[in-house]
Amino acid sequence: MNMPPRPWPTGETERLEPLVRRMLANNPSPFTFTGTQTYLVGDARGLAVIDPGPDDAEHIDALISAIGDAPVLAIMCTHTHRDHSPGAAPLAAATGAPIIGCAALTLEDDGPRADAAFDTSYAPDTVLADGDLVRLPSATLMTVATPGHTSNHLCFALIESGALFTGDHVMGWSTTVVSPPDGDMSDYMISLDKLYERGDRVYYPAHGPQIDKPQQMVRGMIGHRRMRERQILRLLETGASSIEIMVTQMYPGLDVRLHRAAGRSVLAHLIDLQRRDLVAQADEDLWILAG
Template sequence: MTYTGTNTYIVDNGEIAVVDPGPKIQEHYDNILEVIGDRPVKYIFLTHSHIDHSPLAADLSIKYNTPVYGYGPSDAGLSSTMLKLIADGYESGSEGIDHNFHPDLLIEDGEYFELNETSIIAIHTPGHMGNHVCFQYGGVLFSGDHIMGWATSMVSPPYGDLTQFMASCHLLKDINISLILPGHGEPVDDPKERIKYLIRHRLEREQQIKATLQYNPLNALEITELVYIDVDKSLIPAATRNVFAHLLDLNERGFVEFEGIISETMKVRLIKN
């Protein structure tokens, strides 16, 4: 379970859309049915295919005879770098992936879905996962796990991609929204400030990582031990994946270079500031 659990949203304006059915937990499923009852469901939308968001989609689809909409299976939207990591056997950040998820209908970026004369707009926001989508409904953004108020989003290679994540943040900060409804935690009522913070937080971490590489090549774990000096030792593996995500992004942008085959254990050297 992530934080206090997964938020499933039911949009009801005379027609019904469900956003993120959630984990395969009977109580969660029963709660959804209690709200919807026997009324028809027009859409079942998935923001992304982690096991705390997607498994109940199939059950709801059967119950309401409604197709499931998603950007694609769990490897959809991944960059060539991440696909190569998977092909090379790197699975360190792959826990929680719903490899069985396959949407009935594919979503396109910018696609409009009519709901009783209003629209829900799909916005492809890769980063947390390659197949991550946010949904805009008027001034409200259903943000999945891309933006949350209680924590920064996990970006864990190979299914998470920091280069994509930052691009998606810059895209969302220019969208006219007044409220974010995240996949976990409470609503975010200051969207632009929160998105700016997420961007700033990642850039500050980037500078810390660059500073460790000023004199000697280091690998992700060695950098982590220098940057995350106050973190509980049990969290070091997760922190190392976060550093690796930054190194992949910096490599993509030409700031660092891996000294051999790209991996979490390969040393990296700084080539420009």
């Protein structure tokens, strides 16, 4: 999806429905599109803030201004990438609200680390599990666990309207990067199936426009991932191949700044295929068909 023309509405609230407002942080990049979108859910009697975004003083000040006199009852994070959760601590300090939602992420493997993308300072007061409810005076948010993009990723369903806040699990502008060792393609596909079966009315992602036909979108995402699997298997039918070569052939025309991210998703597919005994690793960065 092409970038929309500037100016973008950073620091301003947009009313999406009676209980939902959206504010865009000023952190655009090839990985965040126009920036991270923070959602204010509820009314003057009490609000939840979903994905407070980066620790950026202008964004936090704009959120505090938009909140006004309404009590903030919960600061909720879908996951702990640095464009989503670092704003939680300063917002909590300013409002006194508890930080709840995803767990703090701890990587226990001995392989290549992915910590650079994560907010290691994130410290939730309460960790939510699948099906947990957060009750506001005017709204109820239900936790929907969706591991895959990260192992701690959550979505939040607004019971009163049928909206789902999808974080990075489903985005309105691009496919989601699944980056091992924490990102897991097997879990991601299971989570997509889970959302497809839910039948939500609308998705509000952390990046990109709202998604008005959620099931159609998720069905297309599942098909896209299966297509990537088939591409990988076809490439390996002709002999061993490296991830770098696969990326150049699978993603023609892709912005070179995104090649590494695409390579991480290819690796996630290969790990998933390896678990299913369809491919094998022949060398450090050389893959072959199994058998």
